[in-house]
Amino acid sequence: MSAFIIRRWWLIRNRLMSSIALAFIVPFILSIVTVFGTKNIIIQSINGQPYEVWVLPGLMMFMSAVLITPLIYRDFFDLRIHNKALIPMTLAPIRKSTIILGILFSALLEVIVIIIIGLGIYSIIFPQAVAIEQVGFIIMYSIIFALLYGNIIILLSLFTERISVFMSALLTTLISIMFACGLFIEFPFFPNSMSSVFQYLPLSMVSVACRSILFIGSFDTFNTLTPLAVTIILIVINSFLLKRKMKQ
Amino acid sequence: MEASITLKKVGKLVGDKTILAGLTFGIEKGSIVALVGDNDAGKSTMLRLLAGLENPNYGSVFLHGLDTDKRRLETRQTVGYVPHDIDLDPWLTLEQNIHFDALLYGIHMEKIQSRIQEYSQALAIGDFLYSMAGRVPQGIQKKAMIIRALAHDPTILIMDEPTAFMDAESRRLTWNLMREFHGDRTIVYSSQFLPEVEAANDRIMVIHEGSVLLDGSLDKLLESTLEYHQFAIEFEELTDELFDSLSGVTTVVNPTKMGNTFHFYGRSRKVFFEVLNACSGALMKDLSIEKLSLQDLLDSAFAQKGLDG
Numbered sequence: 001m002s003a004f005i006i007r008r009w010w011l012i013r014n015r016l017m018s019s020i021a022l023a024f025i026v027p028f029i030l031s032i033v034t035v036f037g038t039k040n041i042i043i044q045s046i047n048g049q050p051y052e053v054w055v056l057p058g059l060m061m062f063m064s065a066v067l068i069t070p071l072i073y074r075d076f077f078d079l080r081i082h083n084k085a086l087i088p089m090t091l092a093p094i095r096k097s098t099i100i101l102g103i104l105f106s107a108l109l110e111v112i113v114i115i116i117i118g119l120g121i122y123s124i125i126f127p128q129a130v131a132i133e134q135v136g137f138i139i140m141y142s143i144i145f146a147l148l149y150g151n152i153i154i155l156l157s158l159f160t161e162r163i164s165v166f167m168s169a170l171l172t173t174l175i176s177i178m179f180a181c182g183l184f185i186e187f188p189f190f191p192n193s194m195s196s197v198f199q200y201l202p203l204s205m206v207s208v209a210c211r212s213i214l215f216i217g218s219f220d221t222f223n224t225l226t227p228l229a230v231t232i233i234l235i236v237i238n239s240f241l242l243k244r245k246m247k248q
Numbered sequence: 249m250e251a252s253i254t255l256k257k258v259g260k261l262v263g264d265k266t267i268l269a270g271l272t273f274g275i276e277k278g279s280i281v282a283l284v285g286d287n288d289a290g291k292s293t294m295l296r297l298l299a300g301l302e303n304p305n306y307g308s309v310f311l312h313g314l315d316t317d318k319r320r321l322e323t324r325q326t327v328g329y330v331p332h333d334i335d336l337d338p339w340l341t342l343e344q345n346i347h348f349d350a351l352l353y354g355i356h357m358e359k360i361q362s363r364i365q366e367y368s369q370a371l372a373i374g375d376f377l378y379s380m381a382g383r384v385p386q387g388i389q390k391k392a393m394i395i396r397a398l399a400h401d402p403t404i405l406i407m408d409e410p411t412a413f414m415d416a417e418s419r420r421l422t423w424n425l426m427r428e429f430h431g432d433r434t435i436v437y438s439s440q441f442l443p444e445v446e447a448a449n450d451r452i453m454v455i456h457e458g459s460v461l462l463d464g465s466l467d468k469l470l471e472s473t474l475e476y477h478q479f480a481i482e483f484e485e486l487t488d489e490l491f492d493s494l495s496g497v498t499t500v501v502n503p504t505k506m507g508n509t510f511h512f513y514g515r516s517r518k519v520f521f522e523v524l525n526a527c528s529g530a531l532m533k534d535l536s537i538e539k540l541s542l543q544d545l546l547d548s549a550f551a552q553k554g555l556d557g
Contacts, residue, residue, distance in 0.1 A: 003351035010344045014380065085337035085345070088396065091301060092352035093324040247302045 004102030008110060027118030030063050031125055034184060046186055049215055052126045057138050057210040058183030063118050064111050064146035065177060069170065071107035072150050076157035077166055080245070090246045097239040104150050104235075108143060115142050134214050141210035141224075148202055148227050149177070151234035158241045182207045202230040251313075252277040252404055252434035253298060258307035260293050260458075267293045269458040270307065275451075277403075278431040282445045283438040284542070285455035291438040292332060292408050294455065298436060299329035299406045311404060325353065328397030332408040334389045338382025342373065342392040345381055346399050353400035360399055367395040370425045371418070386413035394422065405429070407437040411444060423448050442542045452542070470540065476501070478538045479520060482509045484531035497522050508533075513540075 012019045035052055045054035079086045089099055119138065123130035152173065160166040179185060180194075181204040187195035198204055209223035251274040260268040268290050275281050283291045296302045297309055300316050300323060309316045311323045336345045343364060350360040368374050371391040376384045381392070390413050397405060410426075411419040419441075426435060427448060439445050445452060445466075452469055454462035462469055483490065486508040494510055495503040499522055501513040514520065517537065 003348055006351065007340070007344070007348045010340055010348075014339055014341070014344075079337065083331075083333055084335050085340075087301065087331065087335050088329075088349050089352065091299065091324060091327075091329055092349065093321040093354075094352055095321075248300070 001098070001102050001105065004106040005109065008106035012110060023114045023117050024121070026067060027063060027114065027121045030059065030066065031118070031122050034059060034062070035126070038184060042185070045215075046188055047215060050129070052129045054186075054211070054215070055184060056122065056129055057141060057214060058181075058207050059122070060115055060118060060138050060142045061145040061181075061207060061210075062178060062183050064115055064142045065149045065174065067111045067114050068107050068146050068150045069153055069174070071110065072103070072153040073157060073166070073170070075103045075107075076154050076242075077160070077163075080157070081161060081163075087246070090242070090248060095239070096242045097235060100151075100154060100235055100238050100242065104147065104154070107150065108146055111146050112139065112143065115139060137210060137213050141206055144224070144227055144231075145203065145206040148206065148231045148234070151231055151238060152203075154238045155234060155241065158238060158245050177203055180204070182211075202227045250277045251275065252279075252311070253436065254310040254313075256308045256310070258297065258304045258309060260290075260297065260302070261305045267458050268297070268304070271458075271460060272307075273453075273460060273463070275434060275436060277434055279450040280426065280430060280435045280448060281437075281451045281453060282449040283436065283453050283455055284440075284442065284445055285461075289455040290458040291455050293458075295329075295406050295408050295436065295438060298404075299327055300324055301329065301331075325400070326403050328400065328402035328405045330390075330393050330397045330405070330407040330410055332412060334386055334393070334413075336381035336389055336392060336396075338380065340381060341378050342381055342384065342389070343377040346392060346396040349396045350399035355400050363399050363401070364395060367398055367425070370428075371395065371421050387415060387418050390414060391418060391422065394425075402433070404434045404436070407435070409439055409441075410437050411439070411441065419444065446542050466542065470542070476513050476515055476540050477517065477519075478511070478513055478540060478544060479523070480509055480511050480534075480536045481523065481532055482534040483527075484508070484533060486510055486530075490527070490530055493528070494523055494526050497526050513544075 035055055038055070039051040042051045044050050047054075075086065078084075090096070116139070119130060119135055153170070156166065156169050156173065160169060177183065180190075180198045181201055182199065187199045187204075189195075190198060199208060205223040206227045209220040209227075212218055212220040212223065253275040255271050255273055258268060258271045259266065271294070283294060285291055293302070297304055298311075300309075300320065303317060311326055314323050316323045336342070337348075340348065346364055347360055350363070364377070368377055371394065373388050373391050373395075376388050376392075381389055384392075390410070394407070394410060397407070405426075411422050414422065423444065429435060430450075449466065451464065452462070452466055453460050454469070486505060491503070491505050491510065494500065494512075497519070499514055499519045501515070503510065503512040505511075510523075512519075512523070514523075520537070
């Protein structure tokens with residue numbers, strides 16, 4: 001695992017200026033384009049929270065998804081289809097699950113740093129929206145969200161062989177989670193039949209569980225543990241798929 | 249001698265096509281073995297199987313007596329693999345690429361550094377070690393890939409065209425390093441660069457359509473051809489009638505016509521005089537006589553049928 005973390009640090013260091021720029025620009029742009037307009041349409045949540053307060057966990061989760069996507073894409077799609085660094089990794093005497101976890105966790109570290117910067121930027125834009133005692137929960141659930149979403153992107157990367165197919169699938173996934181996982185719009189805004197499906201999507205469960213502890217003060221065991229269980233299942237599936245894709 | 253690599257009835261299929269057909273052979277510890285053959289003969293597939301990058305459809309590969317399928321993690325520790333194509337991470341430096349790979353094998357930082365220094369000096373890439381992989385010439389990247397394969401100190405080194413993309417000096421340095429390993433590490437490599445193969449090997453395996461066609465030392469392989477010579481006679485005009493007449497000489501082997509030049513093989517120089525007699529006074533412009541080389545042996549007609557075939 002330490003090898004993957006060192007590698008991630010080298011990758012950041014080798015593109016330091018763009019990494020720093022990205023760490024500030026992405027949270028800033030996502031904060032203003034998603035919240036400023038929407039908060040004039042949805043002024044407050046159904047429970048009476050101001051929209052900019054209610055949306056914060058969803059925004060951070062979406063940010064984690066946006067940030068982890070290129071890191072996963074590069075390692076599991078780009079390098080794989082171009083027969084680059086992934087091949088020697090799979091030849092090393094380590095399990096495929098170690099490769100999946102190593103790349104995922106090292107990417108997650110980069111994402112966590114940017115999420116923290118993002119929370120800082122958001123607290124400057126909307127000072128009343130970020131309560132310091134809630135930051136830990138927001139980061140924790142953003143990590144769970146990124147782990148689950150990262151595994152979905154790994155699955156997508158390993159399944160597809162063409163960039164056009166991958167990009168279409170990726171955009172569809174991103175737009176779907178943006179609207180259907182309760183990140184920016186509450187489930188009751190959808191027709192009943194749809195919302196009852198959406199709220200049981202594993203990614204939706206993360207945002208539900210996070211808001212439950214932030215705004216109701218109750219730890220939602222089912223909606224916290226189910227996404228973690230799905231993540232573990234996906235890691236097993238991805239490890240198997242990586243083995244098959246590498247013909248090993 | 250102890251076998252380092254053993255293949256037992258190893259076969260590889262891609263769809264309906266047989267890439268490797270029931271190969272059974274052993275490779276002695278510390279030997280240097282060259283795989284040669286046409287494109288698509290199955291050399292790269294065989295190397296990938298030996299490296300553990302692919303699994304055979306049937307049969308077993310053993311490294312130091314361990315089944316690569318059942319003892320995967322242990323056997324991988326013993327192998328260093330250099331693929332034909334450049335596979336370094338272009339966003340990492342050469343040193344970082346090598347370092348990361350060695351870390352995956354659980355090698356300590358100090359050992360990694362000392363090996364990188366030692367081998368980069370031997371292969372003269374010290375000036376490029378801290379350059380991004382994607383920005384250095386491919387020949388340098390290939391040398392870094394060799395160092396990467398050596399960084400975890402493998403006992404078996406599998407290399408697919410190890411000197412591809414390299415200039416003459418780099419090829420010389422690479423083979424100097426490989427010769428230092430002779431006796432300690434088992435080296436199996438493929439190459440299309442036959443002078444390189446003739447210069448450095450213990451054993452040559454000629455692969456053709458997934459099977460081992462010829463197997464032995466260079467001297468042994470050329471043994472059957474030692475008394476043969478390759479002749480080329482350039483005429484003022486080589487007509488079809490003249491070609492037929494010369495080809496009809498019973499001691500002429502594998503005659504071919506290229507422009508006005510008549511190529512053939514003969515068991516002794518005496519054949520040349522028999523051809524001269526058959527020329528009927530046709531005007532000759534040039535003449536060459538050469539001993540046979542590995543290239544001639546690999547000529548598909550020879551390799552498949554033999555000179556006497």
